[in-house]
Amino acid sequence: MMNQQDEFLAVPFYQSLVSRSLMYLRTGFPVHFTGPSGVGKTSLAFYIAKQMDRPVTVIRGHHELSNKDLIGHYMGITKKEVVDNYIHSVYKKEQEVRPLWMQGQLIEAVKKGHVVIYDEFTRSRPETNNILLSLLEERVLPVYGNGKFTAIPCHPDFCMIFTSNPEEYAGTFHTQDALIDRLITIGINLCDEQSEMAIIRKKTGVNEKEAASIVQFVNRLRAYGNGSSPSLRAAIMIASIAKKASVEICPKNLLYQQLCLDVLTRHVQPFFPDEEEETVQELILQELQREDEPE
Ligand SMILES: Nc1ncnc2c1ncn2[C@@H]1O[C@H](COP(=O)(O)OP(=O)(O)OP(=O)(O)O)[C@@H](O)[C@H]1O
Structure with a gap:
């Protein structure tokens, strides 16, 4: 485990x-x-x-x-035999049969x-x-x-x-x-952005900039729904795969784009029940490319 x-x-x-x-x-x-x-x-x-x-x-x-x-239950039986042949001339055998308790x-x-x-x-x-x-x-x-x-x-x-x-x-x-x-x-709600970035960095080993880029992108998608989906788990998944498979975390990288689509489409689709998957994926890519608004 x-x-x-x-x-x-x-x-x-x-x-x-x-x-x-x-x-x-x-x-x-x-x-x-x-x-x-x-x-x-x-x-x-x-x-x-x-x-x-x-x-x-x-x-x-x-x-x-x-x-x-x-709690437990009884299953089958357990049999215990004691054979007493300490004195050769006497043969004594005791048998005990009990139901077997599985705790x-x-x-x-x-x-x-x-x-x-x-x-x-x-x-x-x-x-x-x-x-x-x-x-x-x-x-x-x-x-x-x-x-x-x-x-x-x-x-x-x-x-x-x-x-x-x-x-x-x-x-x-x-x-x-x-x-x-x-x-x-x-x-329990999703933690704040800084905490999410710290968790992602600790769990996957991506650097600060990469963690920020993933979290801000996923947060832009969350704004279309209830705020908690795509989940922290989904963000960790993207960072972890990118890190392990050496996929550059860059919005222009086609493999990274595909990775994001594969992980995120299922999360975002429910926000747009009437839209085709293709349209939802276009929106995900648009959000991937979009830089955060300056403050
Ligand atoms: N504070 C944290 N530090 C490190 N990792 C975390 C932290 N919080 C969440 N995670 C990671 O986020 C992912 C999701 O967490 P977890 O499985 O605890 O969520 P959950 O709310 O129990 O999900 P579900 O309802 O689907 O069971 C896991 O990979 C977990 O290790």
């Missing part, structure tokens, strides 16, 4: 958000970062989790995730006080997330299995960080109000 926490650049933009989040987590309250795709929610969650100085468990939300994955991700985290990052939790079905209601409120994990009910108490250091995309995003479920009510939900 990518080492997300080590790559995070703690730009001043995040400073207050990080310290507030740590305050909430340390006082026993879960935080939830929500916002558009690719603005840095997951990276931020990893960074904050690292500051907590506890083991980290990561759960990725998806449609098929179930309570079995979170889910949450149990260890709850018992040992991990920081749990539940990434994209709204991509899991609401019934899967129901288990979190008592976990977050009463700090006990209810476990039902093999006809038995057990309530596992939470370690005092156990805490959770959630991330999600807004509900209008494809593939997300509506979250039950009771769960949202238990979370401190903070909207």
Whole structure:
């Protein structure tokens, strides 16, 4: 897995958000970062989790995730045989057959006080997330299995960080109000231009001028839509490919133009639902060529 926490650049933009989040987590309250795709929610969650100085468990939300994955389930049987032939004249054999318990991700985290990052939790079905209601409120994990009910108490250091995309995003479920009510939900928007440039430079190794040219160009395209798309991830992608493949970051370079079109068309097209792809690409190239207006 990518080492997300080590790559995070703690730009001043995040400073207050990080310290507030740590305050909430340390006082026993879960935080939830929500916002558009690719603005840095997951990276931020990893960074904050690292500051907590506890083991980290990561759960990725998806449609098929179930309570079995979170808590555990019985599968098959385990057979244990003890053969006692210490005294040659006596042969004794004991057999024990038990159902085999596969432990889910949450149990260890709850018992040992991990920081749990539940990434994209709204991509899991609401019934899967129901288990979190008592976990977050009463700090006990209810476990039902093999006809038995057990309530596992939470370690005092156990805490959770959630991330999600807004509900209008494809593939997300509506979250039950009771769960949202238990979370401190903070909207995460794209960072400022200077921070974005610094992140791109750190992640890809492009120089200041190149980072500025990419960020200003992508920002001009963002102005046609909701301000956050094309995402920071898209800008990083352009810088990273250009750097690794030695593509000159210059608006007149045909290969760079094509790279920008390939990465950005899918992001910009939704702003112009009635336009042909060709028209959208012309606009992207126009914005690529355009120098920023002097101040
Ligand atoms: N402060 C930062 N320092 C370094 N890299 C960052 C920072 N913020 C974001 N990134 C990088 O930006 C990209 C997108 O970030 P991330 O995956 O955290 O976004 P996200 O909001 O969780 O996206 P999604 O909603 O699609 O999961 C990643 O490559 C990530 O490493």
